[in-house]
Structures are given as C-alpha cells and as structure tokens.
Amino acid sequence: MNIKSIKHFLALAETLHFGRTSDECNISISALSRNIRQLEDEVGVELFTRDNRTVTLTQEGKKFLTYARDAVSQWRLIRHELTDSSDQLHGEISIYCSVTASYSFLFELLNQFRQVHPGIEIKLHTGDPDEAIARILDGKEDITIAAHPTSVAKSLAFKPITMSPLVFIAPIEQHLPTVPTTPPETAQHWSKVPMILSEAGVSRNSIDQWFRKQDISPTIYAQVAGNEAIVSMVSLGFGVGVVPKIVLDNSPLKDRVQVWNVQPELAPYDIGLFTLNKSLENPMVEAFWSLMTSK
Known part of the structure; x- marks a missing residue:
C-alpha cells in the first residue's frame, strides 16, 4: 500500500474537501481522486461518500482512519531508524494550540528546539483550545498545549508549563x-x-x-x-x-x-503539554517533550 496514498487519505479525511486537500498536498484534484479510488480498491470498500457538494467518511473510512494514522506514525519511525545513521533526528511532528499559547509559550520552546534539533520539522496548527485534547486522542496531532481538565484519559501524558487564574x-x-x-x-x-x-x-x-x-x-x-x-x-x-x-x-x-x-x-487554569503515552516512543516527540525538563 502506497504511503503517499495513505497520507492523501488522511489529508482528505481532515479537510473533507478535494480542492483544499489538493492544494495542501500539491497534487491535482484528478490525481488525488485517482489515488483515493486506488486506495479504496486495495482495501475493498468505499472510504468516502462523495456528491457534487460534500465529502464524508463512511463507517469503513472512520475505521480505516485509525489504521492510517498509526501506519504513517510507524512509517516515520522505521524510516528514521533505517535511513539515519547519525545522532541527529530528522522528520516532522505536529503541534496544536490556541493563538494565545502560540506566542505565550511556543515561540520560546520552538526557538530552543530548533537549535537542538534542526532536522525536525514542526507542523503548527492553531485553533479553538477546547478541541486540543480531542485532536490528540483522535491522532490528528502529536503534541498540544492545553488546560488540564478535571479528568484525563489514561492514554494521555501531561507535563505542566504554568498556572493561569x-x-x-x-x-x-x-x-x-x-x-x-x-x-x-x-x-x-x-x-x-x-x-x-x-x-x-x-x-x-x-x-x-x-x-x-x-x-x-x-x-x-x-x-x-x-x-x-x-x-x-x-x-x-x-x-x-x-x-x-x-x-x-x-x-x-x-x-x-x-x-x-x-x-x-x-x-485556575493548569496549562501544559499533552501527548499520547504511546507517542513518547517516537524519538522526535520525546525530544520535544524532554525539552520542558530544562525549563
């Protein structure tokens, strides 16, 4: 199964829009549609329901989404292990936070991280802070900055940054x-x-x-x-x-x-980093996570 096709599937599952996905992936709409069709042929089911106006995930598509996220994550890990013989980490991680958090905390963190790990690319997404933890649990992001809720899923790891009244x-x-x-x-x-x-x-x-x-x-x-x-x-x-x-x-x-x-x-708000416990096995995520130890 082509890893690029899986990445295209993930991008389309996020936007549910062929035009925006083709721009994001730097691919034509026709090529994107062809790749999705080929992926559906390989798995043997329709992953998306399409009409002239909307694109939605089928029930099978929602199940495949979990597999696709894990597959891409594992691909990045094994690719790094096989191709990188140096001590320098290479790859990408995604971070989600509010606009306020991006300039309150993230600027300093990213500045320090880039000096230590210049080979790791950061994909930063900003939006509603109330969606932050859900995006981690859904596998859409590797790390987020968010407020600690009353109860937290056992699959999540948390590292505090600061308290805010x-x-x-x-x-x-x-x-x-x-x-x-x-x-x-x-x-x-x-x-x-x-x-x-x-x-x-x-x-x-x-x-x-x-x-x-x-x-x-x-x-x-x-x-x-x-x-x-x-x-x-x-x-x-x-x-x-x-x-x-x-x-x-x-x-x-x-x-x-x-x-x-x-x-x-x-x-008060207890603000910190969230990630999945299993994501800490990813050396790039762990590298960012460990950066907080020295702060």
Whole structure:
C-alpha cells in the first residue's frame, strides 16, 4: 500500500474537501481522486461518500482512519531508524494550540528546539483550545498545549508549563443598562448579568460549577469558541466574560476591559503539554517533550 496514498487519505479525511486537500498536498484534484479510488480498491470498500457538494467518511473510512494514522506514525519511525545513521533526528511532528499559547509559550520552546534539533520539522496548527485534547486522542496531532481538565484519559501524558487564574472581565464603560461595571452584590443581581462564556472546555466547566455553588442561574448572552472572542465582545460592552488571565494579558484589547475582584475565586487554569503515552516512543516527540525538563 502506497504511503503517499495513505497520507492523501488522511489529508482528505481532515479537510473533507478535494480542492483544499489538493492544494495542501500539491497534487491535482484528478490525481488525488485517482489515488483515493486506488486506495479504496486495495482495501475493498468505499472510504468516502462523495456528491457534487460534500465529502464524508463512511463507517469503513472512520475505521480505516485509525489504521492510517498509526501506519504513517510507524512509517516515520522505521524510516528514521533505517535511513539515519547519525545522532541527529530528522522528520516532522505536529503541534496544536490556541493563538494565545502560540506566542505565550511556543515561540520560546520552538526557538530552543530548533537549535537542538534542526532536522525536525514542526507542523503548527492553531485553533479553538477546547478541541486540543480531542485532536490528540483522535491522532490528528502529536503534541498540544492545553488546560488540564478535571479528568484525563489514561492514554494521555501531561507535563505542566504554568498556572493561569480564571478571571471575570467587564467593560470599563457601561454601554448597555443590563451590563454593570462593578460586580453584583447578590445572587439575584448576578442572575441578570448577560454572560459571555466559552461553549465548552475547562473554563466553561469552572464557571458553571461556580454558578452552581453560588446558587446563581446565569443569563447566557453568548457562547463562543475561543477566549480571544470573549475579550472582544466584552470590550464592546455586550456582557461580562470569564477568560484565563494569560489570554487577557496578551490581548490588544486588555485596556478596554477591567478585571473584577470576585470571591470566591474561580479554579485556575493548569496549562501544559499533552501527548499520547504511546507517542513518547517516537524519538522526535520525546525530544520535544524532554525539552520542558530544562525549563
């Protein structure tokens, strides 16, 4: 089975779009389609359902996805062992994190890593931090920077980087009568405040738990993906939000919002590296992981 065809399959499974995949893989759409068809002939089933508008994985395709990720990972390992007689590591690893994490932590890490391991290529993907751990569990990434949730799958390894408080933020000036500029004094008043919160993830779980303990039924004005968007909406006066302080400290809008001193405080963010335990057998992943020891 051609390893390039498997890589093309993985790319298409990620984008579910032939045009974007052909650009990403530097291959024509017709050649990509031909490679996928040949792969389907080899496995004996359809891996994708296609029509004029959409591409989706079949049930068989979802099963094959797990095999394909493992196959490519093992291919990289054995290729390195067979072809590299030096002590220098060569290959690539993929890293996923939020935009904030990319310039808060990753710049320094990558700068140090590149000096020690110039032969390893880093594929960096940024996006919603709430998707970070899922992308590791799904095998889409080798390493991610994310907040530590309440419970973690046994298959995951975690290495802490820093702690960041979760803070309530509000607009400095009152734009709407329903959005106060000082913390409410009672649960009844809190329940009337329009809240702008993450759709899911560690911060959402923390604030939901906080509201329950204070016996507050919050008014949810908006649920958004990404903490940076919360800072933006709060700065415009649409409501009160909750974000990690590290996000606020790195936001260009930090001077347009204020931090409320709310008691009891929210549980802080425990931020660190995540990878699969089995991925640490990959010498390139282990090399990046070990870099944190000296920090």
